[in-house]
Amino acid sequence: MCRSGRRSSWIFFSANVTATDLPNVVPLIERNIAVNSDSILQSGGSCTARVLDWSEKSFDFIQADYILVADCVYYEQSVEPLVSVLQMFSDDKTIIYLSQEVRDYSLKQIKFWEDFHKTLLKYFEVTKIEKERQHQYFYSDDILLLELKLKEKSNNS
Numbered sequence: 529m530c531r532s533g534r535r536s537s538w539i540f541f542s543a544n545v546t547a548t549d550l551p552n553v554v555p556l557i558e559r560n561i562a563v564n565s566d567s568i569l570q571s572g573g574s575c576t577a578r579v580l581d582w583s584e585k586s587f588d589f590i591q592a593d594y595i596l597v598a599d600c601v602y603y604e605q606s607v608e609p610l611v612s613v614l615q616m617f618s619d620d621k622t623i624i625y626l627s628q629e630v631r632d633y634s635l636k637q638i639k640f641w642e643d644f645h646k647t648l649l650k651y652f653e654v655t656k657i658e659k660e661r662q663h664q665y666f667y668s669d670d671i672l673l674l675e676l677k678l679k680e681k682s683n684n685s
Protein backbone atom coordinates (compact mmCIF):
# COMPACT_ATOMS: atom_id res chain seq x y z
CA MET A 529 0.00 0.00 0.00
CA CYS A 530 1.35 3.38 -1.02
CA ARG A 531 0.85 5.76 1.88
CA SER A 532 2.03 8.99 0.28
CA GLY A 533 -1.44 10.42 -0.36
CA ARG A 534 -0.50 11.12 -3.97
CA ARG A 535 -2.66 10.01 -6.85
CA SER A 536 -1.36 6.63 -7.87
CA SER A 537 -2.14 4.04 -10.50
CA TRP A 538 -3.96 1.50 -8.37
CA ILE A 539 -5.78 -1.08 -10.41
CA PHE A 540 -8.47 -2.76 -8.37
CA PHE A 541 -10.01 -5.10 -10.97
CA SER A 542 -13.37 -4.76 -9.20
CA ALA A 543 -11.90 -6.10 -6.00
CA ASN A 544 -13.19 -5.16 -2.57
CA VAL A 545 -10.01 -4.16 -0.78
CA THR A 546 -9.41 -3.67 2.94
CA ALA A 547 -6.19 -1.76 3.59
CA THR A 548 -4.87 -2.12 7.13
CA ASP A 549 -2.24 -0.68 9.43
CA LEU A 550 -1.75 0.61 12.98
CA PRO A 551 -4.17 3.35 14.21
CA ASN A 552 -1.80 6.27 13.57
CA VAL A 553 -1.38 5.27 9.92
CA VAL A 554 -5.03 4.67 9.03
CA PRO A 555 -5.78 8.42 8.43
CA LEU A 556 -3.02 8.44 5.79
CA ILE A 557 -4.53 5.40 4.08
CA GLU A 558 -7.93 7.12 4.16
CA ARG A 559 -6.40 10.20 2.51
CA ASN A 560 -4.83 7.99 -0.14
CA ILE A 561 -8.18 6.28 -0.80
CA ALA A 562 -9.89 9.69 -1.12
CA VAL A 563 -7.28 10.94 -3.61
CA ASN A 564 -7.77 7.79 -5.69
CA SER A 565 -11.56 7.56 -5.29
CA ASP A 566 -12.32 8.20 -8.99
CA SER A 567 -10.21 5.29 -10.23
CA ILE A 568 -11.47 3.01 -7.46
CA LEU A 569 -15.06 3.85 -8.46
CA GLN A 570 -14.31 3.34 -12.17
CA SER A 571 -12.86 -0.10 -11.47
CA GLY A 572 -16.16 -1.19 -9.93
CA GLY A 573 -14.37 -2.15 -6.73
CA SER A 574 -14.08 -0.59 -3.30
CA CYS A 575 -11.42 0.20 -0.75
CA THR A 576 -11.74 0.77 2.97
CA ALA A 577 -9.12 1.41 5.62
CA ARG A 578 -9.17 -0.55 8.88
CA VAL A 579 -7.01 -0.72 11.96
CA LEU A 580 -5.26 -4.05 12.28
CA ASP A 581 -2.59 -4.54 14.90
CA TRP A 582 -0.97 -7.95 14.32
CA SER A 583 -0.33 -8.32 18.03
CA GLU A 584 -4.07 -8.15 18.87
CA LYS A 585 -5.66 -11.54 19.17
CA SER A 586 -9.28 -10.85 18.16
CA PHE A 587 -10.32 -9.77 14.67
CA ASP A 588 -13.68 -9.65 12.95
CA PHE A 589 -12.40 -9.80 9.38
CA ILE A 590 -13.61 -12.35 6.88
CA GLN A 591 -11.14 -14.60 5.13
CA ALA A 592 -9.53 -13.04 2.06
CA ASP A 593 -9.05 -14.31 -1.50
CA TYR A 594 -5.76 -12.41 -1.76
CA ILE A 595 -3.56 -10.82 0.88
CA LEU A 596 -0.82 -8.38 -0.09
CA VAL A 597 1.92 -7.77 2.46
CA ALA A 598 4.42 -5.06 1.57
CA ASP A 599 7.67 -4.63 3.47
CA CYS A 600 6.36 -5.57 6.92
CA VAL A 601 9.24 -7.60 8.39
CA TYR A 602 11.75 -5.42 10.16
CA TYR A 603 11.50 -5.96 13.92
CA GLU A 604 11.68 -9.00 16.15
CA GLN A 605 8.33 -8.69 17.98
CA SER A 606 6.42 -8.73 14.70
CA VAL A 607 7.65 -12.11 13.49
CA GLU A 608 5.21 -14.46 15.32
CA PRO A 609 2.17 -12.11 15.34
CA LEU A 610 2.42 -11.37 11.62
CA VAL A 611 2.62 -15.05 10.69
CA SER A 612 -0.37 -15.76 13.01
CA VAL A 613 -2.44 -13.04 11.36
CA LEU A 614 -1.66 -14.41 7.90
CA GLN A 615 -2.75 -17.87 9.07
CA MET A 616 -5.96 -16.54 10.62
CA PHE A 617 -6.98 -14.67 7.47
CA SER A 618 -6.21 -17.55 5.12
CA ASP A 619 -8.08 -20.60 4.05
CA ASP A 620 -7.07 -23.24 1.51
CA LYS A 621 -7.90 -20.88 -1.40
CA THR A 622 -6.19 -17.73 -0.15
CA ILE A 623 -3.10 -16.56 -2.02
CA ILE A 624 -0.70 -14.25 -0.25
CA TYR A 625 1.83 -12.10 -2.08
CA LEU A 626 4.53 -10.88 0.26
CA SER A 627 7.14 -8.41 -0.91
CA GLN A 628 10.07 -7.49 1.24
CA GLU A 629 13.01 -5.19 0.85
CA VAL A 630 16.19 -7.22 1.40
CA ARG A 631 17.61 -5.54 4.50
CA ASP A 632 21.04 -7.19 4.48
CA TYR A 633 22.84 -4.15 5.87
CA SER A 634 22.70 -5.36 9.48
CA LEU A 635 23.00 -8.74 11.21
CA LYS A 636 19.89 -7.92 13.24
CA GLN A 637 17.78 -7.43 10.14
CA ILE A 638 19.18 -10.59 8.54
CA LYS A 639 18.19 -12.54 11.66
CA PHE A 640 14.64 -11.07 11.73
CA TRP A 641 14.13 -12.14 8.16
CA GLU A 642 15.59 -15.63 8.75
CA ASP A 643 13.32 -16.12 11.80
CA PHE A 644 10.30 -14.89 9.89
CA HIS A 645 11.06 -17.11 6.90
CA LYS A 646 11.58 -20.15 9.13
CA THR A 647 8.26 -19.54 10.91
CA LEU A 648 6.51 -18.99 7.59
CA LEU A 649 7.75 -22.36 6.28
CA LYS A 650 6.08 -24.16 9.19
CA TYR A 651 2.61 -23.06 8.08
CA PHE A 652 2.82 -22.05 4.41
CA GLU A 653 3.98 -23.39 1.07
CA VAL A 654 6.41 -20.65 0.04
CA THR A 655 7.32 -19.99 -3.60
CA LYS A 656 9.77 -17.32 -4.63
CA ILE A 657 8.53 -15.41 -7.66
CA GLU A 658 11.49 -15.18 -9.97
CA LYS A 659 12.38 -12.11 -12.01
CA GLU A 660 10.95 -13.66 -15.20
CA ARG A 661 7.47 -13.81 -13.64
CA GLN A 662 7.59 -10.19 -12.43
CA HIS A 663 6.72 -6.98 -14.24
CA GLN A 664 9.78 -5.70 -16.08
CA TYR A 665 9.31 -2.12 -14.85
CA PHE A 666 8.46 -2.91 -11.22
CA TYR A 667 11.02 -5.66 -10.59
CA SER A 668 13.94 -4.71 -8.35
CA ASP A 669 16.98 -6.77 -7.34
CA ASP A 670 16.63 -5.78 -3.68
CA ILE A 671 12.94 -6.66 -3.36
CA LEU A 672 12.00 -10.25 -2.67
CA LEU A 673 8.56 -11.41 -3.84
CA LEU A 674 7.02 -14.56 -2.37
CA GLU A 675 3.76 -16.40 -2.98
CA LEU A 676 2.33 -18.16 0.07
CA LYS A 677 -0.36 -20.79 0.39
CA LEU A 678 -1.53 -22.19 3.68
CA LYS A 679 -0.48 -25.78 4.31
CA GLU A 680 -3.35 -28.06 5.30
CA LYS A 681 -4.64 -26.89 8.69
CA SER A 682 -4.22 -30.39 10.13
CA ASN A 683 -0.49 -30.26 9.35
CA ASN A 684 -0.04 -26.91 11.08
CA SER A 685 -0.16 -27.85 14.72
Ligand SMILES: C[S@@+](CC[C@H](N)C(=O)[O-])C[C@H]1O[C@@H](n2cnc3c(N)ncnc32)[C@H](O)[C@@H]1O
Pocket residue numbers: 529530531548549550553580581582583597598599600606
Ligand atom coordinates in the same frame (compact mmCIF):
# COMPACT_ATOMS: atom_id res chain seq x y z
C1 LIG B 1 8.11 -0.38 6.22
S1 LIG B 1 6.40 0.06 6.44
C2 LIG B 1 5.65 -0.50 4.94
C3 LIG B 1 4.38 0.26 4.68
C4 LIG B 1 3.67 -0.09 3.36
N1 LIG B 1 3.23 -1.48 3.36
C5 LIG B 1 4.56 0.19 2.19
O1 LIG B 1 5.07 -0.73 1.56
O2 LIG B 1 4.77 1.38 1.92
C6 LIG B 1 5.87 -1.17 7.61
C7 LIG B 1 4.42 -0.97 8.06
O3 LIG B 1 4.10 -1.98 9.01
C8 LIG B 1 3.24 -1.39 9.98
N2 LIG B 1 3.28 -2.17 11.21
C9 LIG B 1 4.33 -2.33 12.06
N3 LIG B 1 3.98 -3.07 13.12
C10 LIG B 1 2.66 -3.38 12.96
C11 LIG B 1 1.73 -4.13 13.73
N4 LIG B 1 2.05 -4.67 14.90
N5 LIG B 1 0.47 -4.26 13.26
C12 LIG B 1 0.13 -3.70 12.08
N6 LIG B 1 0.96 -2.98 11.29
C13 LIG B 1 2.22 -2.82 11.73
C14 LIG B 1 3.82 0.01 10.15
O4 LIG B 1 2.87 0.90 10.73
C15 LIG B 1 4.17 0.38 8.72
O5 LIG B 1 3.13 1.04 8.05
